[in-house]
Structure formats: structure tokens, C-alpha cells
Amino acid sequence: MLMPTRNINGENKPMSAFLKKLFKPKWKSSNAITRKEYISALNPSTEEDRKILLDLARNDSDNQVRRAAIKKIDSVNTLLSLYQDPSNLIKPAVKDRLEELAKSNSLPIYEIITDESLLVELVTSAETAEQYLGALSRLSASSLESIATDAKLNQLRLSAVELVTEEASLATIEKQAKNKDKRVYQVAKSKLKEIKESKRKRADALAKQETLISSLEAHAKSETVKLYSAKLNSLLDTWNQLGECLDESLIKRFDASKTACELKAEHFKQEQTKAELEQQRIQEQASERTETLNTLEQTFERFKQTPFESASELSALDAIIKTQETRWLEATKNSSIDKAEQKQYQQLMNDLKHYLKSAQCFMGNKDQFAALQDKSDTSDTVDHTLDLKKISHFINQVDWPSHFAAPPLFKALSKAAGNISTQKQKTQQNTDKLQHTIEEQLALLEKDLNNRALKPSALRFKELNQLVRSLDKPTSGQYTGKLQLLGKQLDELKDWYGYAVTPKQNELCEQIERLAEQHLEPQTKADKIKELQDEWKKLGGSSDQKVWLRFKAGCDAAYAPCKDYFEEQKSLKKSNIEKRKTICQQLSDFVNQNDWHNTDWKAVEKINRTAREEWKSCYPVEFKENKQVQKTFNELLAKLDQYLDDERERNKQLKQDIVEKAQSLITHEPLSEAIESAKTLQSEWQKVGITLHKDDRALWKEYRAACDEIFKRRDEANESKQHAINEALAQADALCEEAECLSEKTDTVSAKTLADLRQRFKEISPIPKKEHEKLAARLDNSINYIKSEQDKRKAAEENALWLDANRKSKLIRDAAETLHSGGTIENIAELTNEISSSSEQAQPITNALLDVWTTLTGDTPLAKQPASIEQAKTICIQCEIAAEIESPEEDQALRMQLQVNRLSQGINNQQDGDSKKIELEKHLLEWFQLCLLPKEVRAGLEARIDNVLANRT
Incomplete structure (x- = not known):
């Protein structure tokens, strides 16, 4: 039996503290092994045992006990809360338990963790990468950024940076990994470069698309017809080459401007076709007018030279006049005619009509004067057979045009009655004055008609008709066509004044009705309606109520679709104002707060x-x-x-x-x-x-x-040395390029220039041996090529000089043979100019030829005899020896003798090139000074000299 004890106050005290100490729970035992064994008996599903496990996991002093407690916990949330405990001692055990639970449920650990920051922490500290790689794809950019820079495993860092796509995160990773992780740094840098390049390309493409659309919009507004469709096709081809456009606003702008351009291109095409047809019509009419004038001129010349012989010719003339008149009217319909062309036509037509009328009148009444046809003395005949007044009346009635050939009978009658021109001379001065007045009035009438002055035009037209009627018929006929043309213009002006307004209003009605049927942008359609209404107002309104109602109905129908649009625009504007007020309010709150x-x-x-x-x-x-x-x-x-x-x-x-x-x-x-x-x-x-x-x-x-x-x-030191080498290489390369450029124009390069190139190359500072050999060879090739080309050109020029001298020597021999045979030289001055013309380089040869020519053409007769055959052959063979060309078989003996003589004179065949050249030129000069050659050998010897010159090198 337990006895009570006394406290310091003398009171009885129970023994609870002692009992508690005696019956202490095993999980609080001071023995770690006891605590660990007790954990296995705990049930984590009960509240009391779960609290004990949490307490042991957090606070137990022994690491093995804490691990055993953590391993007993099966709640993920509990484990996660433990992982977030300030103490880092239990985190490895908690992490192991979480991985164990995930594995037992066939799940990766990241599937059971919803807290991203916790998951990032686990990934960052992970010892193995496989179980966490799948988690990276579900993490945010900031989390991936953290893992890419802080994760313990290189594989996780690389995998994380591979998944990062945001430029800012990649820039941060690049910055932080620069001196820590070279591979992550390179990946981040590469991806940043790709992003920037992609952005640059997108920006470039966008800028090009924006520029092209601006060009397309400008083209849509352009009124330049020429090459409009070609430029449009070029712009569209360029757009297709730029690739897909992702900007909706640009696509809309492109579609709108493309449609506008295509409509305008179609319009221009129709206008161009119309213009081409019109031009074709104008050209055909011009051709017809030219043919008409040619026909009239031919007919005019026919009857001007020869009088008609029968009535059938007059019928043919009448038919020509009628057909050409019809042809002219068709060729002048709706066309602007040159005044000179119209005047020519009127003159020819009036003259031919006058001629036809006079000829028909003559043919109809000539029988009464047929007795005069065969009389030689018409005056006597008239005195005895016919009345002079009757003849004069007949002549006046016929009114024969003076510039056409008249029939013999009419000439006889004219002689009897006196010269027709003499009879008309009395009134000619008055007629000229009246014609001058008429011409002035015609010019004024044309001006009034062009200015659409109706009243002055009508009054002046009336006065002109009176003035023309006062002229005689032949003269008045000159103005008939002109007055008819101006009369038509006057009638058109009257019609325009009478009917211009109503047709124009009807046309406006038709335009507004067509506009109502067209699908245009509302603003564009409204603008066009306004333009048509302004044109209606300019016409001064309409007296016809039906026309006005028709126009008004058209305007209403055309504006109906626009009305809805403008209502929507009004609503949109109101909505935009409200949005702007909201923006102001939000901005004001931010600024103030x-x-x-x-x-x-x-x-x-x-x-x-x-x-x-x-x-x-x-x-x-x-x-x-x-x-x-x-x-x-x-x-x-x-x-x-x-x-x-x-x-x-x-x-x-x-x-x-x-x-x-x-x-x-x-x-x-x-x-x-x-x-x-x-x-x-x-x-x-x-x-x-x-x-x-x-x-x-x-x-x-x-x-x-x-x-x-x-x-x-x-x-600096290394760069200075390398810079010197690079500079020397650059100088040498530039020198080689200079030589290569000179090789393209060898005719202007002097020997001094080539020597200067070599000297400048030597003065260049030391170059590495391999590069020096390569550049020196390159320079030598260019210089050698230039010298070779110059030598070739010099040889060609010299050869041309000797060929020209050979040609001139033949001309001299031709002239000498002519003089020797007793003939004369017709073109001596021309030949002298030909022989004396030469360049400065050929002057010695030319002087020798001129000496021969002067001797030949001097004042004294030619006394020189032809050179002997042996002399001519000797010089020819000497030329062949110097040129190393074989001589014909028959001259081999002479050649051998000449070669023996050369040996005796100390001249051998082993001369150098220059000596042979000098010797050849010496003998050629001797050959050219041979003025006369025997005819029987001249052709053969000259052919051999031609062969020497052809093979001269």
C-alpha cells in the first residue's frame, strides 16, 4: 500500500509524479532502440499514433528513430509538410519515403506532388535524374530557369534549359551559367541566338510585307496606265516569295489593295483595248482619206493633161466623184481632221465637180456648134453661121475650169468669143476681196463654234452664206464643203443646247442605278454618290419630275447599304469613346495610388x-x-x-x-x-x-x-606582328591585282611601269616564304603575259607596215609599166596621196617609196629600163634566205651561189633573230625600190615576196 508524503508545507502530496516516471511511454524512452522498436507497433491511421510519429520525426534526437518514424508515415500530405520543416535533417528521409510511396503506387514522384516550388526543390537536389525528367515538361518558365541554373545533376540542368522557350529566361540562364556550366551556357546561348534570329527574320519579313503592301496600296491609287498590270504581277510574285503572312491586319490590307489593283488593272485593260480599237479606227480612216486624196489627185492629173474623149469617161468620172465622196464621209466620221487635209480634199473635189459639170454641159449642147469643129478660121465661121452672143452665152454656161484641158471645139469657140480669162478678169479683183472677207469670217466662225457661242455662230453663219451666194458658181463651190461641215457643227451645237441637260441627267440616273448594284466599300460608295449629286446640281436641276424622282430613288437605293455602315461606325465610335474613358480611369488610379x-x-x-x-x-x-x-x-x-x-x-x-x-x-x-x-x-x-x-x-x-x-x-604585341604580315600580304595581293588589271589593257603599259611593279614588290616588308613564292609567281605570270602580248602586237604592226609598203610598191610598178608603154596616169594625185600616207613608224619605208615615185612622175620622161631578171631574182632570193624560206627548184643554183658569197663575206646562217630581221628588211627595201620588173617574171616574183611577208615573224 502506497503511503502519502508531506510537502514542504506539511500537507499530504499524492505520488502521481513518481508513478508517471515509473510508467513512462516507450516512445519517450531514453533508449533509442526502445523508441525505434515501439514505432513498429504504431498505427499511422489513428490520430494519436500519427501525432506520436510526427513528434518523433520532427524532434527525436536519434537520426535512426526519425527515419523509422518517417518510414512509418503513409500520408503524402503529412510527408510534404514534414519536408517543409525548417530543419534540413529530416529532408533526405522524407524524400526517400516519398519516392518509396510513389514507386509502390507505380507513379513517378512528381505525380504525387502538387506544390511546384516543392517539386522544384526536389528536382534541384535530386541524386538521380530519371525519375524527375518527366516533371520538367509541366513546370513554369521560372521554375525551369531555377533548375537550369541550380540543379545538382547536369542532365537535369540540360533538360530544363532545352525546355525553356522564353527569351528573358534564357538570357538569365546564359548569364548565370556563363562561368558555372559551359554546356548549359552554350545551349542557352544557342537558343537565344535562334530566337533572336527568328525574331529578326520575322521582323524582316514583316517589314518587307509592310513595304510591299504600302507599294500595293500606292499602286491601287496610281493612275499610271503604262505597265500597270506588269507591275501588279511583279508585286504579287514578290508577295508570294515572302512566305506566309501571320498578321491579320496586314492580310486584310493586302486583300483589299490587291482587289483594288485587280479592278483597276481590268479597267485599264478595257480602256487600253478601247483605245487600241479607237487608234486602229483612226489609222484605218487616215489610210482611207489618203487613198481618197490619191485617187482624186490621179483623176485630176488625168483630165488636166488630156481632155475627155467620150461621154463614157464622164460617167466614169461621175462614179469616181460619188464613190470617193462617200468614202471620205466614212473616213471622217467621228474623227479630227487636219485642216490642210480637209482643204486639199475640198479643193480637189470642187475642181473635179466643176470639171464634170462643165463637161456635161458642154456635151449636152455641143452639137449646135459642131460646124466649127473642122474650121481653121473660126472668126469667119462665126460671123456667117452663128451668133456671137450665143457662143458667149454657151461659154459662160459651160464655165470651163482653166486648169483642165479643154476639148478642141471649146477652144475654137473660146477663140471666137474671146479669152475666157479675159472675160472674167473684170470681176476678179472684187472676187479676191470678197474671198478674203469670207476666209476671215470662216476662221471667226470656227472660233465661235469651238467656244460654243451659239448666237454669234448662227449670225456669222448666215452672213457667210450671203457672202458665198454673191460669188460666181465656180468660186462659191470652193466653200460649199466647208460651209456644210460648219453647218453640221452649228446644228450639233444647237442640239447640245436643246438636249444636253436631259441626256446628261439620264446618264447620271443610269450611273447612280449602276452604283446601287455595285459592291463597294461604304465610304467609297458614299463619296461616289456625293460626286454624282454635285454633278446633278451643276446641271441646274430638272424640269422633268420623273427624271428627278428616278435620280432620287437611285441615290436612296445606293445609300441604303452605306446607312447601316455609318450607323455601325457611329456605334463603334461611341463604344471606343467609352473604352478610352475606362483607360483614363485605370491610368488615373494607377498614377495616384x-x-x-x-x-x-x-x-x-x-x-x-x-x-x-x-x-x-x-x-x-x-x-x-x-x-x-x-x-x-x-x-x-x-x-x-x-x-x-x-x-x-x-x-x-x-x-x-x-x-x-x-x-x-x-x-x-x-x-x-x-x-x-x-x-x-x-x-x-x-x-x-x-x-x-x-x-x-x-x-x-x-x-x-x-x-x-x-x-x-x-x-597588342601579337596583333601588331600579325597586322604587319597581313598588311604586307594585302600590299602584295593588291600589286598582283594591279598587274592583272594591266594585263587587260597591254597596249597602254610601258616597260617602266613593269619595272616599277617588280621594284615595289621587292620593297614590301618580309612575307612568309610560302605566300611570297605564290605571290611572286602570280606577279611574274602577269608581267610575262603583258610583255608577250606587247611583242605580238608590235610584230603585227610591223608586219602590217611591210604589207602596206608591198601593196604600194605594186601600185608604183603598175604606174611605171603604164608610163613605159607610152600611156598616162589618170589618177596621179590620188596615187601620190596614197603612197605618201603613212604613220611615223613607217616613215623610212614611205620615204624610199616616195623617192621612187618622184623619179617616176618627174618632169623628164621615164628613161629607166626594167631591172634584169637576174637582179630581180637575186633580191627575191636574198629575201627568202633572210626569212629562211625555200626558193623554187629552178633558182637553187643562184641561191647556192648567193649563200657561198655570204660565207665569204663572213655572214653565216647562225645569225640571231634581230640580225636576220634587219637583213630581211634591208632586202625588202631594195625590192620595193625596183620600179620596173620584167613582165615575164614580175607576177611570180611578187607572189614569192608575198609569201616571204606572210611568213615573216
């Missing part, structure tokens, strides 16, 4: 940019309603820009300080300290916040220039 002393400035920049873009997208708007909203928006942007400008200015100063520090390091010693300090400054640069792009680039350029100078010092 943001903590400007502690803010994300990049986010502020984005808000600024986004607000402007959204503002632009809210278009169109009503100007009046937008005015105040725009003012508010501008004021808010000004405030926002001020905050941004202040921050940029602060950051600009920070970067300016970094630049100045970097510049001070350029001359800093030792160099290693300068390099390390430059790297530190670069880290400081990256920490500085936003700046204006322009300022940032300028400062960065200065900073990079300073850093480049620092690192440049390290490589």
Missing part, C-alpha cells in the same frame, strides 16, 4: 506602352467627344512619363559613374586588377534599373569601348 518610392519600373514601362497601344486600338472616335478625353489621357501620360524620366535620369547617372570608373581603368596597372575591376563593374551595370534605350546604348558603347581598351592591351 502607386507607391512611387518602391515600384517595379519595368512594369510601369509596360503599363505606359500598353496604355498607348490600347488607346490607338480604340479608333475611330467622334472628334468632339474625344477632345476632352484625349486631353485627360495626355495629362496622365505626361505625369507617368515624368516619373519614368526621373527614374531613367537617376539610373543614367549611375551608369555614367560606372562608365567613368571603367575609363579610369584603361591605364590602370597592374592589368590583372583592371580586368577584375571591369568584371565587377559589369555586374554593377546589370543591377541598375531602367534607362532610355538611346542613353543606355550610348553609355554601353562607352563602357564597352573602355573594356575593349583594357583587354586590347593584352593582345
Whole structure:
């Protein structure tokens, strides 16, 4: 039996503390083995045992006990909460238990973890990669960025960076992995390069597409007809080559401008076809008019030279006049005719009509005067047989045109009655004056008609008719055609004044009705309706109510589709105003409520940019309603820009300080300290916040220039040496190129120039042996080629000189033979000019030929006899010996004798090329001085000399 005890106050105290100590739970035992054994009996599904396991896992002092407790827990959430415990001692055990649970459920560990940050932590610290590779594809860019830079395993880091697609994340990875993980750094750098290249290509393609669409839109507005379709096809081909366009707004613009261009191209094509047909008609009419004039002129000349002989000729003339008149009317219909051409036609037609009328009148009444046909003295006949007045009346009635051949009978009658021209001379002066007046009035009438002055035109036309009627018939006939043409123009002017308005209004009605049926852009259709209404107003309205109602109905029908469009536009403008007000309100809230002393400035920049873009997208708007909203928006942007400008200015100063520090390091010693300090400054640069792009680039350029100078010092020695070699190679290469360029124009290259090339090559600073040999050979090839070409050209020029001298010597011999045979030279001056003409280089040869020619053509008769056959053959054979050409068989003996003589004179066949050339030229000159040759051998010897010159080298 347990006895109570007393406390310090003398009271009885129960023995609970002792009992508790005596019956302490095994999981609290001081023996770790006991605690570990007790864990196996716990049930984690009960609340009390689960708490005991959590307590042991978190707080037990023995690592084995903690691991045993963790291994007993089967709740994933409990394990995850344990993993997030501040203590890092239990994390490996928790991680092992999580992997064990996942494996037992045939799941990868990442399938049972929903917390991304926890999963990232597990991946980062993973010891094996296989079970976590699948988790990477479900992680965010920021998580992948963290794994790519911090994961323990290289395979996980590489797999993570491979999955990153955002440029900002790749840039961060590249920066952090630069000095830590070369492979990750290279992958990030490569992907960044691909992204930038892709963006550049997209930007280039977009810019090209934008430019092409602008060109297409400009082409749609162009009124240049020439090559319109060709340029359109070129633009469309270029568009197809640019690849697919992903910008919906650009696609819409392209489709709209393409449709507009195709419609205009079709319109231009129709207009061009119409113009071509019109031009063809004009050309055909011009051809017809030319043929008509030719026919009339031929007919005129026919009857002008020879009088008609029978009535059938007059019938034929009548038919020609009628057919050509019809032909002319068809050829002048709806065409502008040259005044000179019209005048020529009128003159010819009037003359022929006058002639036909006079001839018909003569033929109808000539029988009463037939007795005069065979009389030689008409005056006596008239006195005794006919009345002179009757003859005069007949002559006046016939009114024969003076420039046509008259029949013999008419001539006889004219002689009897006196000269017709004499009879008309009395009134000629008055007629000339009247014609002058008529010509002036015709010019004034044409001017009035062109100016559409109806009343003055009608009055002047009436006066002209009166003046023309006062002339005699032949003269008045000159103006008949002209007056008819002007009368038609006057009638057209009257018709225009009477009927121009109504047809024009009917035409406007038809246009507005066609417009109503066309599918056009509403704004375009509204503009066209306005244009037609303005034209209607210019016509002064209509007195015909039906026409007006028709036009009004057409306008209403055409405007109906536009009405809905403008209503939609009105609604859209109202909606856009509301959106802009919302933007202003949101921007105002941000500006007024943001903590400007502690803010994300990049986010502020984005808000600024986004607000402007959204503002632009809210278009169109009503100007009046937008005015105040725009003012508010501008004021808010000004405030926002001020905050941004202040921050940029602060950051600009920070970067300016970094630049100045970097510049001070350029001359800093030792160099290693300068390099390390430059790297530190670069880290400081990256920490500085936003700046204006322009300022940032300028400062960065200065900073990079300073850093480049620092690192440049390290490589100066090697670079200096390599630079000298490169410069020498460049100079040598340039010299070779210069020589190669000279080889393309060898005729202008002097020997001094070639020598100068070699000397300049020698003066170039030392070049590596292999390159020196290669360049020297290249230069020698070019110089040798130039010399070879110059030698060839010089030889060709010299050969041409000797061939020309040979030709001239033959001319001299021809002339000598002519003189020797007693003849004369007809073209002596021409031959003298021919023989004396030569270049400066051929002057010695020409002088020798001129001496021969002067002797030949002197004042004294030719006394010179032909050279002997032996002399001629000797010179010819000497030329062949010098040219190393065989002589004919019959001259071999003479040749042998000459060669023996050469040997006796000390001249051998082993002469060098120059000596042989001089000897040949000497003998050729002797040959050219042979003025006369025996005829029987001349041709053969000259042929042999031709062969010598042909083989001269």
C-alpha cells in the first residue's frame, strides 16, 4: 500500500509524479532502440499514433528513430509538410519515403506532388535524374530557369534549359551559367541566338510585307496606265516569295489593295483595248482619206493633161466623184481632221465637180456648134453661121475650169468669143476681196463654234452664206464643203443646247442605278454618290419630275447599304469613346495610388506602352467627344512619363559613374586588377534599373569601348606582328591585282611601269616564304603575259607596215609599166596621196617609196629600163634566205651561189633573230625600190615576196 508524503508545507502530496516516471511511454524512452522498436507497433491511421510519429520525426534526437518514424508515415500530405520543416535533417528521409510511396503506387514522384516550388526543390537536389525528367515538361518558365541554373545533376540542368522557350529566361540562364556550366551556357546561348534570329527574320519579313503592301496600296491609287498590270504581277510574285503572312491586319490590307489593283488593272485593260480599237479606227480612216486624196489627185492629173474623149469617161468620172465622196464621209466620221487635209480634199473635189459639170454641159449642147469643129478660121465661121452672143452665152454656161484641158471645139469657140480669162478678169479683183472677207469670217466662225457661242455662230453663219451666194458658181463651190461641215457643227451645237441637260441627267440616273448594284466599300460608295449629286446640281436641276424622282430613288437605293455602315461606325465610335474613358480611369488610379518610392519600373514601362497601344486600338472616335478625353489621357501620360524620366535620369547617372570608373581603368596597372575591376563593374551595370534605350546604348558603347581598351592591351604585341604580315600580304595581293588589271589593257603599259611593279614588290616588308613564292609567281605570270602580248602586237604592226609598203610598191610598178608603154596616169594625185600616207613608224619605208615615185612622175620622161631578171631574182632570193624560206627548184643554183658569197663575206646562217630581221628588211627595201620588173617574171616574183611577208615573224 502506497503511503502519502508531506510537502514542504506539511500537507499530504499524492505520488502521481513518481508513478508517471515509473510508467513512462516507450516512445519517450531514453533508449533509442526502445523508441525505434515501439514505432513498429504504431498505427499511422489513428490520430494519436500519427501525432506520436510526427513528434518523433520532427524532434527525436536519434537520426535512426526519425527515419523509422518517417518510414512509418503513409500520408503524402503529412510527408510534404514534414519536408517543409525548417530543419534540413529530416529532408533526405522524407524524400526517400516519398519516392518509396510513389514507386509502390507505380507513379513517378512528381505525380504525387502538387506544390511546384516543392517539386522544384526536389528536382534541384535530386541524386538521380530519371525519375524527375518527366516533371520538367509541366513546370513554369521560372521554375525551369531555377533548375537550369541550380540543379545538382547536369542532365537535369540540360533538360530544363532545352525546355525553356522564353527569351528573358534564357538570357538569365546564359548569364548565370556563363562561368558555372559551359554546356548549359552554350545551349542557352544557342537558343537565344535562334530566337533572336527568328525574331529578326520575322521582323524582316514583316517589314518587307509592310513595304510591299504600302507599294500595293500606292499602286491601287496610281493612275499610271503604262505597265500597270506588269507591275501588279511583279508585286504579287514578290508577295508570294515572302512566305506566309501571320498578321491579320496586314492580310486584310493586302486583300483589299490587291482587289483594288485587280479592278483597276481590268479597267485599264478595257480602256487600253478601247483605245487600241479607237487608234486602229483612226489609222484605218487616215489610210482611207489618203487613198481618197490619191485617187482624186490621179483623176485630176488625168483630165488636166488630156481632155475627155467620150461621154463614157464622164460617167466614169461621175462614179469616181460619188464613190470617193462617200468614202471620205466614212473616213471622217467621228474623227479630227487636219485642216490642210480637209482643204486639199475640198479643193480637189470642187475642181473635179466643176470639171464634170462643165463637161456635161458642154456635151449636152455641143452639137449646135459642131460646124466649127473642122474650121481653121473660126472668126469667119462665126460671123456667117452663128451668133456671137450665143457662143458667149454657151461659154459662160459651160464655165470651163482653166486648169483642165479643154476639148478642141471649146477652144475654137473660146477663140471666137474671146479669152475666157479675159472675160472674167473684170470681176476678179472684187472676187479676191470678197474671198478674203469670207476666209476671215470662216476662221471667226470656227472660233465661235469651238467656244460654243451659239448666237454669234448662227449670225456669222448666215452672213457667210450671203457672202458665198454673191460669188460666181465656180468660186462659191470652193466653200460649199466647208460651209456644210460648219453647218453640221452649228446644228450639233444647237442640239447640245436643246438636249444636253436631259441626256446628261439620264446618264447620271443610269450611273447612280449602276452604283446601287455595285459592291463597294461604304465610304467609297458614299463619296461616289456625293460626286454624282454635285454633278446633278451643276446641271441646274430638272424640269422633268420623273427624271428627278428616278435620280432620287437611285441615290436612296445606293445609300441604303452605306446607312447601316455609318450607323455601325457611329456605334463603334461611341463604344471606343467609352473604352478610352475606362483607360483614363485605370491610368488615373494607377498614377495616384502607386507607391512611387518602391515600384517595379519595368512594369510601369509596360503599363505606359500598353496604355498607348490600347488607346490607338480604340479608333475611330467622334472628334468632339474625344477632345476632352484625349486631353485627360495626355495629362496622365505626361505625369507617368515624368516619373519614368526621373527614374531613367537617376539610373543614367549611375551608369555614367560606372562608365567613368571603367575609363579610369584603361591605364590602370597592374592589368590583372583592371580586368577584375571591369568584371565587377559589369555586374554593377546589370543591377541598375531602367534607362532610355538611346542613353543606355550610348553609355554601353562607352563602357564597352573602355573594356575593349583594357583587354586590347593584352593582345597588342601579337596583333601588331600579325597586322604587319597581313598588311604586307594585302600590299602584295593588291600589286598582283594591279598587274592583272594591266594585263587587260597591254597596249597602254610601258616597260617602266613593269619595272616599277617588280621594284615595289621587292620593297614590301618580309612575307612568309610560302605566300611570297605564290605571290611572286602570280606577279611574274602577269608581267610575262603583258610583255608577250606587247611583242605580238608590235610584230603585227610591223608586219602590217611591210604589207602596206608591198601593196604600194605594186601600185608604183603598175604606174611605171603604164608610163613605159607610152600611156598616162589618170589618177596621179590620188596615187601620190596614197603612197605618201603613212604613220611615223613607217616613215623610212614611205620615204624610199616616195623617192621612187618622184623619179617616176618627174618632169623628164621615164628613161629607166626594167631591172634584169637576174637582179630581180637575186633580191627575191636574198629575201627568202633572210626569212629562211625555200626558193623554187629552178633558182637553187643562184641561191647556192648567193649563200657561198655570204660565207665569204663572213655572214653565216647562225645569225640571231634581230640580225636576220634587219637583213630581211634591208632586202625588202631594195625590192620595193625596183620600179620596173620584167613582165615575164614580175607576177611570180611578187607572189614569192608575198609569201616571204606572210611568213615573216
